[in-house]
Amino acid sequence: MTDSTAGALARFSSAWQPEELRTGPAQQAALRRAHDEVPELRDLLDTAVAAARSELAVIIENFPIDDAALAIAAGAFGTVDASYNGPNPDTLVHDVVDSAARPYRDPDPFHSDSPMLPHPHAYLGLLCVRPSPNGDGQTVLVRAADIATELAGQNLLQPLRDPCYPFAVPQGPGAERSEVITHPIIAMSEEGTTVRYCPVRVAAGVQLAGHALDSEHLDALHTFERTLQRPDLTAVFMLRAGDLLLLDNRRLLHGRTDVRPDGASRHLKRVKVHAFDSPGAAAPDNGREP
Ligand SMILES: O=C(O)CCC(=O)C(=O)O
Ligand SMILES: [Fe+2]
Structure with a gap:
């Protein structure tokens, strides 16, 4: 994303509170207005959605660090779900922060998110606010x-x-x-x-x-x-600040390598997205994803 698109998206998003974006229709209305006000955004998001479909994962670089911008852009992929995103029952954007204590720094082994839902989320968005300064805490994916x-x-x-x-x-x-x-x-x-x-x-x-x-x-x-331990089957890479990774949560497993104590300032923002046609978008409220 160019600096000028990122700036325009950040300005647009500053008028929105994440609470206003809880429902699919509100997200789609905000996305339509974002397309009107930031015209470069439409092509960029269309390309990202097509890449995520064909390659199963895509990174948008230089994305603004902003919860509303994240929720609005993720709305191009489906319905952003506030019901199953972390321990809090109503979290559109969940802050993934490592801590100096074990087990938080241990490797996060390969998993899919929301595996207990009848229809697990189609996509996850992980926006890197701050990588570990050590170059550890790398993202791992396997198909x-x-x-x-x-x-x-x-x-x-x-x-x-x-x-x-x-x-x-x-x-x-x-x-x-x-x-x-x-x-x-x-x-x-x-x-x-x-x-x-x-x-x-x-x-x-x-x-x-x-x-x-x-x-x-x-x-x-x-x-x-x-x-899952076979290195020849896995992709390992480092998310940089401003990288927004969108990944297919049903066709890939994801995880991250361990983080040394001085890397505990690592911080990602996470959204979980149901496909537009998923019955999961209206799943009953009976479980939480940690
Ligand atoms: O910390 C990471 O890179 C991955 C976190 C994760 O798997 C998640 O938030 O679902
Ligand atoms: Fe996860």
């Missing part, structure tokens, strides 16, 4: 289709497509209880290959419902997890 190809070669794809993998879903404000729901980890349909996975939730689910997974499905899960 579901590449993992599926590897597993198919070992005849381990079919078990992962069975809807029997348990995901623990914390219930209630203190999350002292968990419910277990089951899903396939990999799905293949006319949409292509999609994945739903979060190691913490699946490990807790297996613990709570261990008897539900037979050895064939457990072995396939372990091979899936080992395959």
Whole structure:
């Protein structure tokens, strides 16, 4: 994004409070006005949406560090969801801040966001406010289709497509209880290959419902997890300040490498976006993504 587009978008967005952008229609109205007032924005966002569709991830550089600008631009990808974005039930833009304490600095292993929703978010937007000064805390991505190809070669794809993998879903404000729901980890349909996975939730689910997974499905899960460690299948890169990464949350898994203590000032802003046609855009309010 050029400096002049970024400046114009920042000026436009300063008139909006994130609270005014909670609903899909409000986001679309704001986006239409942004297109009128910042004409370069339309082409830029159209190109980004097309790139995210074909390449599964795209970075818009030099994006203004502004919550309303982020919510308005993400509206080009779908409906920005304030219901499942972090521990607070009503968060359009969630601040991802690392802390000097473990486990926050540990590597964030490959996962999809919102895996417990019937329809997980189609896209995540991660806007880098401040990278770690050490060059650590790198972003890692892997394609579901590449993992599926590897597993198919070992005849381990079919078990992962069975809807029997348990995901623990914390219930209630203190999350002292968990419910277990089951899903396939990999799905293949006319949409292509999609994945739903979060190691913490699946490990807790297996613990709570261990008897539900037979050895064939457990072995396939372990091979899936080992395959995620294959460096030749993963993209690793550093987000710089002002980089807005939009990634397909169903066709990719994402994570980040660990952060050394002096990198704890790293800061991203996150939005979660439902596809325009997703029934998830109107999902019932029964779970929270940490
Ligand atoms: O810190 C990061 O780079 C990734 C954070 C993440 O996975 C998320 O916020 O969903
Ligand atoms: Fe995530």
